[in-house]
Amino acid sequence: MTCIWLSISILYLPLLVMLVYSFTPSNTMKWNGFSFELFKNIFTxxxxxxxxxxxxxxxxxxxxxxxxxxxxxxxxxxxxxxxxxxxxxxxxxxxxxxxxxxxxxxxxxxxxxxxxxxxxxxxxxxxxxxxxxxxxxxxxxxxxxxxxxxxxxxxxxxxxxxxxxxxxxxxxxxxxxxxxxxxxxxxxxxxxxxxxxxxxxxxxxxxxxxxxxxxxxxxxxxDPTFRALSSVVFITVLAVLLIFNGVSSAKRKSNQEKAQSLGLRRRN
Amino acid sequence: MTSKNKIYFKRQHFSYPYIIICVVFVVVPLIILLGYSLMDSHGHFSFDNFVDLLNSGTTYRVFGQTLLLAFLTSFICIILAYPLAMLLANTKFNRSRTVVLLFIIPMWINFLLRTFSLRELLSILGLGEGYFSVLIGMVYDLFPFMLMPLYTILSGMDKSYLEAGQDLGANSVQNFFKVTLPLSFPGIVSGIMMTFMPALSLFAINDMLGDAQLYLFGNMINDLYGLNMWNQASALAMIMLLFVGLIVLIVSRSKRASAFMGGEN
Known part of the structure; x- marks a missing residue:
């Protein structure tokens, strides 16, 4: 289990660095005070x-x-x-x-x-x-x-x-x-x-x-705006997929319960 | 209604638009590419582009560097992905497949953005641009493509084979080499195809993470097109196409061979 989480964190580390630095408006990756400016820039x-x-x-x-x-x-x-x-x-x-x-x-x-x-x-x-x-x-x-x-x-x-x-x-x-x-x-x-x-x-x-x-x-x-853009994409994808997966596994569970209560055996 | 002359529509006719698309957008472009590669800059037929490329040392150096990098990328991906896929295939760690999903999510983020993030991280860690960074970048970007086929095949594997192996007295190491590994062979093959092939032509990662030392096949084709040397570029692309075709042929042969062996035993 530790192995799995370790590899997940390595995989996500660059994206997290990006996420953190999208809250600061500097051109290079230097912390320059907290702001939402880059996120605003995506639209402007x-x-x-x-x-x-x-x-x-x-x-x-x-x-x-x-x-x-x-x-x-x-x-x-x-x-x-x-x-x-x-x-x-x-x-x-x-x-x-x-x-x-x-x-x-x-x-x-x-x-x-x-x-x-x-x-x-x-x-x-x-x-x-x-x-x-x-x-x-x-x-x-x-x-x-x-x-x-x-x-x-x-x-x-x-x-x-x-x-x-x-x-x-x-x-x-x-x-x-x-x-x-x-x-x-x-x-x-x-x-x-x-x-x-x-x-x-x-x-x-x-x-x-x-x-x-x-x-x-x-x-x-x-352009530093891309940091914010990639963070937005990252968070959106993460949220959508996790919600979808949650919904579908909940559905699967409720289907299983329904099937069991009807006395049916589900294949697979 | 002139029913006499009417051509009856059948289901298979649904494929005709796609066959036309295939001809126009897949076959014809390759023929045009071949045409360009067999022309000199004045539009006359000649083999000069191929002769020049095959006589130049740069071509072989680029070829060797690209092959080595692609090989290292695939190899490191297998070494890292195989144990992980085995862990994930074990349902104890992976209820409702959410954990697997976590490995795929980064694939949805534009790979240039991913590589850019990686560059920032590497520079924070004090790793500058160079061969090692390029290798890390390639592995980082292509890793999910190795993990997924391995996971798919390992999680679909019938566990009773392992139990049978145990019953017949194999220890876990023997079980791995004699049961799990051979059964996962198709997954390994498609994982290699999905990492090795892109690794042959990717050049953006080298542009972002590499120094000028490393010059890859993709860079060379890209630069030739950039210099408007289209005929040479097309010839180089043709060489690459032949090479890719050769690999596909070998792989499909070995797949058939393994299927044959599996069927025989």
Whole structure:
């Protein structure tokens, strides 16, 4: 137990140092009196608030797109015939396994070629959303697949037999069955986009994300506002995940109690 | 309705948009990359970029340094993560998986911010920029990617194998080497894939924590693109792609081999 807590504290030590120093307004890491100034700066500092906004817009839209396309693709690929199925799966693995810098530069060359051909592609938002979506789709497929394997194959046909079209069957019958996989996929896609630096660096066009802004400002000494920003992110993530986990484990417990009181034995 | 000419929609057709996406955004970019790598700066076909790279000592030095760093990173991650994963897989310490969650949370914080925090901490501790700091940074950033697959496989392991081992007279050391370690092999493989591969191309950590001594593959590609030497950069990227492909091939072979051995015994 001591080992576990020791490693957790080592893991969190840098973040805690950051947290402490986000309450002091000095440029370097020197204590310079307590203040909330840096936290205020997150909202007033034009460049940073812009980057935060861009990052969130790109992460949300690419995660939603990737989840949507990913679910349909997972279902489609699941029912593909062997040779095409294998090829598609192998191709989708390329972006998963490839080094980020390769993916980034390959996208840059592609977008450049596209604009050379004369197809207009708005810089920044469009390129980053496309790139992040493409990178995230395989992860969504991976997240949905286990659920899909356990899905009753007759459900889909039942939907069709009852007169729903393919699209309607997907949305009203299949989506609810795959929802946990979709949520996981969305979370992964969102995280990938937030975390990404190299793809953004090469395809950002005229806009900045948090990562690229941090990277470009490191050379001239990182703006102290980033300390506050990272602390806010840290505390938010910590709180959200712990609450979620608390709720879900409480739910599990109450479900177990319910099941026991009904005299049912829960599998697993 | 011209039902005669109607193409019936089937479920598998849902995959067609993605197949198109794959072709346009995965296959075509790689072909463009290959095209750039096989052109000189005037746009003529040539192998010069590859020849130049393979004749230059810098390439091999960079390659060696990158491999060594990636190897050390993965190795240290395994050494640290394996015992921890074993502890976490023991439900006694890890009720309702909250503790595991605590290990994943830092992954949600932008890795540049994490690395920056680490730099501040290291400078407080009196560790300046250099190889050791870069190594610490790599391990710090990639550690969860080693821990999670190991934890997943160890917590899913059937404990009765260990009991069987004990019944057959193995002590705990023998049990570990003959039962736990072989059974966790797939977790080790995916952990290595998830730490070694990113470690090959990460250059931001070296920029933030390293001194000028260490020059990595990622730095080299990045600098070449920065200098607008796109053809050379693409050639270097192609070499890296081949290398990554080779590793994937070896790993998938060894996975199959281990599955085969597991099936046979």
């Amino acid at each position: 500092h034009e460049e940073i608030s812009r980057a935060v906004f861009n990052t969130l817009v790109i992460a949300l839209s690419s995660a939603m797109l990737a989840t949507f396309i990913g679910v349909f693709s997972a279902v489609g690929i699941f029912y593909l015939r062997k040779p095409l199925k294998k090829t598609t799966n192998a191709t989708s693995q390329i972006t998963v396994l490839n080094a980020d810098i390769m993916t980034a530069t390959a996208f840059m060359l592609l977008f450049m070629t596209i604009s050379q051909i004369g197809i207009p592609l708005p810089d920044g938002y469009a390129t980053l959303i496309i790139a992040h979506t493409v990178v995230a789709i395989p992860f969504v497929i991976l997240a949905v697949n286990p659920k899909l394997k356990r899905l009753n194959p007759n459900l889909y046909e039942a939907g069709l037999d009852l007169g729903a079209g393919h699209m309607r069957t997907m949305i009203t019958v299949i989506f609810p069955q795959l929802i946990t996989g979709m949520v996981t996929g969305f979370a992964i896609a969102f995280t990938l986009s937030l975390e990404d630096f190299i793809i953004a660096q090469y395809n950002k066009g005229g806009i900045e994300t948090i990562s690229t802004l941090i990277f470009s400002s490191i050379a001239r000494g990182l």
